[in-house]
Amino acid sequence: xxxxxxxxxxxxxxxxxxxxxxxxxxxxxxxxxxxxxxxxxxxxxxxxxxxxxxxxxxxxxxxxxxxxxxxxxxxxxxxxxxxxxxxxxxxxxxxxxxxxxxxxxxxxxxxxxxxxxxxxxxxxxxxxxxxxxxxxxxxxxxxxxxxxxxxxxxxxxxxxxxxxxxxxxxxxxxxxxxxxxxxxxxxxxxxxxxxxxxxxxxxxxxxxxxxxxxxxxxxxxxxxxxxxxxxxxxxxxxxxxxxxxxxxxxxxxxxxxxxxxxxxxxxxxxxxxxxxxxxxxxxxxxxxxxxxxxxxxxxxxxxxxxxxxxxxxxxxxxxxxxxxxxxxxxxxxxxxxxxxxxxxxxxxxxxxxxxxxxxxxxxxxxxxxxxxxxxxxxxxxxxxxxxxxxxxxxxxxxxxxxxxxxxxxxxxxxxxxxxxxxxxxxxxxxxxxxxxxxxxxxxxxxxxxxxxxxxxxxxxxxxxxxxxxxxxxxxxxxxxxxxxxxxxxxxxxxxxxxxxxxxxxxxxxxxxxxxxxxxxxxxxxx
Numbered sequence: 431x432x433x434x435x436x437x438x439x440x441x442x443x444x445x446x447x448x449x450x451x452x453x454x455x456x457x458x459x460x461x462x463x464x465x466x467x468x469x470x471x472x473x474x475x476x477x478x479x480x481x482x483x484x485x486x487x488x489x490x491x492x493x494x495x496x497x498x499x500x501x502x503x504x505x506x507x508x509x510x511x512x513x514x515x516x517x518x519x520x521x522x523x524x525x526x527x528x529x530x531x532x533x534x535x536x537x538x539x540x541x542x543x544x545x546x547x548x549x550x551x552x553x554x555x556x557x558x559x560x561x562x563x564x565x566x567x568x569x570x571x572x573x574x575x576x577x578x579x580x581x582x583x584x585x586x587x588x589x590x591x592x593x594x595x596x597x598x599x600x601x602x603x604x605x606x607x608x609x610x611x612x613x614x615x616x617x618x619x620x621x622x623x624x625x626x627x628x629x630x631x632x633x634x635x636x637x638x639x640x641x642x643x644x645x646x647x648x649x650x651x652x653x654x655x656x657x658x659x660x661x662x663x664x665x666x667x668x669x670x671x672x673x674x675x676x677x678x679x680x681x682x683x684x685x686x687x688x689x690x691x692x693x694x695x696x697x698x699x700x701x702x703x704x705x706x707x708x709x710x711x712x713x714x715x716x717x718x719x720x721x722x723x724x725x726x727x728x729x730x731x732x733x734x735x736x737x738x739x740x741x742x743x744x745x746x747x748x749x750x751x752x753x754x755x756x757x758x759x760x761x762x763x764x765x766x767x768x769x770x771x772x773x774x775x776x777x778x779x780x781x782x783x784x785x786x787x788x789x790x791x792x793x794x795x796x797x798x799x800x801x802x803x804x805x806x807x808x809x810x811x812x813x814x815x816x817x818x819x820x821x822x823x824x825x826x827x828x829x830x831x832x833x834x835x836x837x838x839x840x841x842x843x844x845x846x847x848x849x850x851x852x853x854x855x856x857x858x859x860x861x862x863x864x865x866x867x868x869x870x871x872x873x874x875x876x877x878x879x880x881x882x883x884x885x886x887x888x889x890x891x892x893x894x895x896x897x898x899x900x901x902x903x904x905x906x907x908x909x910x911x912x913x914x915x916x917x918x919x920x921x922x923x924x925x926x927x928x929x930x931x932x933x934x935x936x937x938x939x940x941x942x943x944x945x946x947x948x949x950x951x952x953x954x955x956x
Contacts, residue, residue, distance in 0.1 A: 451475075514544035521553045525560055533557045548580045555587055567591060582612055589621065598625070609638075614645045628843045632664035635845075658687035659846045663837035665696055676700060684713060689721040691850065692835040698729050707734055715752060722753050723850065727762035739770035757783060764794050773802040792816035826853045
C-alpha cells in the first residue's frame with residue numbers, strides 16, 4: 431500500500447512539473463559551426479532524454495555482447511551444479527535405502543559432473559562401502575583427509591576402515607591425528623583414550639582424559655572416576671620401582687574416588703611399607719564404610735606385620751562393627767576366627783546367613799565343620815550346597831570374571847568396566863530370572879553357551895572359575911590373593927557352570943553315624 435501511494439505521489443509531481451513547463455515554454459537558441467537551432471525548452475529536454483536512453487541501450491547491448499562468453503560459462507556452470515546437486519541428493523538417498531545399483535549410477539554421474547567436490551567424494555566413499563569395495567572407499571577417504579575442508583571426515587572414514595580390517599595401529603594413528611586437528615571431537619578423544627589404555631600407556635591416557643575434560647567431552651563425576659582408575663593403574667605399575675611416587679598416585683586416586691577398592695588397598699599397603707600404620711588404618715576404615723570388600727578386610731587384618739591370629743581377629747571385629755549386618759563383615763570375621771581357631775565366633779558370624787548361604791558362606795561352613803568337629807560328612811554336605819548356592823560378587827566385565835581387578839576390560843577394552851558384582855547378574859535379571867537361585871548360564875542363548883566341562887569341578891573350585899591364586903597362598907586360608915604391584919592379571923576364561931545344575935536344593939537331614947566296624951565309604955571330595 432505504501433509503495434502505491436509513493437508511486438502516485440511521484441506521478442503527480444511529474445505531471446505538475448510537465449504542466450508547469452508547458453505553461454512556460456521559453457525559447458532556446460543553439461549556435462554551433464554556422465548552425466543555428468531555435469527551439470523551446472520542452473523540446474530540448476525531450477531530445478536530451480531520448481538521446482540518453484538511446485545511449486544507455488546501446489551501451490548495454492555492447493557490454494552484453496562483450497561479456498557473452500562469461501555469461502554462457504556461468505550459465506552452464508550453474509546448470510551443471512544444479513544437476514550435480516540433484517545427483518548427489520539422489521545418490522545419498524540411494525545409499526541410505528541400500529539401493530546399490532542406483533547409488534553406483536549416481537556416483538558415476540556426480541564424478542563426471544562435479545569431480546573433487548566434498549559431497550561427491552563423500553558419495554563415492556559411501557557407495558564403495560555399500561558395495562564392499564574397501565580399496566575404493568579408503569582411496570576416497572584418503573583424498574578427503576588430504577583436503578583441509580574434508581580432513582576430519584576423511585580421518586573418520588579411515589579410522590572406521592582400519593577397525594574393520596583389525597589394523598589397530600592404523601586406527602590409533604588416525605584417531606590421534608583427528609584428536610590433534612579437532613580436540614573437541616568426541617569419537618576421536620574417546621578412541622585415543624581407549625587405545626592408550628589398551629596399550630598400558632597410563633601416562634598418555636591421563637593426558638588424553640585431561641584433554642577430553644578440558645574440551646567438555648566428559649562430565650566431572652566421570653572424569654574424577656576415570657582419573658582415579660588411571661592413577662591406580664599407574665601406581666600398580668611403578669609400585670616396586672618408585673614407591674614414593676606410587677603412594678602419592680594411590681592416595682590421589684583414593685581422594686578422587688573413595689569407593690575404588692584397588693586404590694585404597696594399594697595405598698594402605700604402601701603406607702604400611704612406610705610404617706604409617708595409623709594413616710593406613712584410617713584410610714581402610716573410611717573405604718570400608720563406603721564399599722565393604724574382602725580385599726579391604728584382608729589388608730586391615732594384616733595391617734601390622736607379625737601380629738598373631740587372635741590379634742588379627744580382634745582387629746577385624748573392630749572393622750566389622752562399622753558396617754553391622756553386611757555380609758562382607760560376617761565373612762571377614764568368620765575368616766579371621768577360623769584362622770584363630772575361635773569356632774564359636776565363626777558360628778555366630780555366619781549364623782544369620784545360613785538360611786540362604788552364598789558359595790563363600792557354604793565353603794566357610796564346610797571348613798568350620800572339618801576343623802571344629804572333623805565331621806567330613808557335614809563338610810561334604812556344605813560343599814555340595816556350595817555348588818548350587820548363589821554366586822558371590824567378583825571382578826566382572828563383559829561376561830568375564832577375573833581374580834584381580836583390572837583398569838580396562840579384557841574383552842572390550844573399556845576403561846573402568848571391571849566392577850565388583852555378581853557375574854552376569856544384569857543378563858539374568860533382564861531375562862526375568864532370579865539371579866540368586868537360577869544358573870547364570872541359563873540367561874545366555876543356546877549357541878552362546880561355552881562347552882560343558884568333561885567332569886564336574888571339585889568343591890574347592892568356584893563354578894565361576896578364573897586364574898588360580900599364586901602358589902604361595904595357603905589353601906586353607908581361602909582369602910583372595912593380593913595382586914602384585916605392576917603385574918598384569920592372568921588370562922580370563924569364559925564363565926562355566928556345572929552341567930545340568932538343578933539349582934539350590936533343600937538342606938538334607940543329617941545322616942546317622944555309621945558303626946565303628948562298618949566299612950568306610952568312598953569319599954566324594956578330597
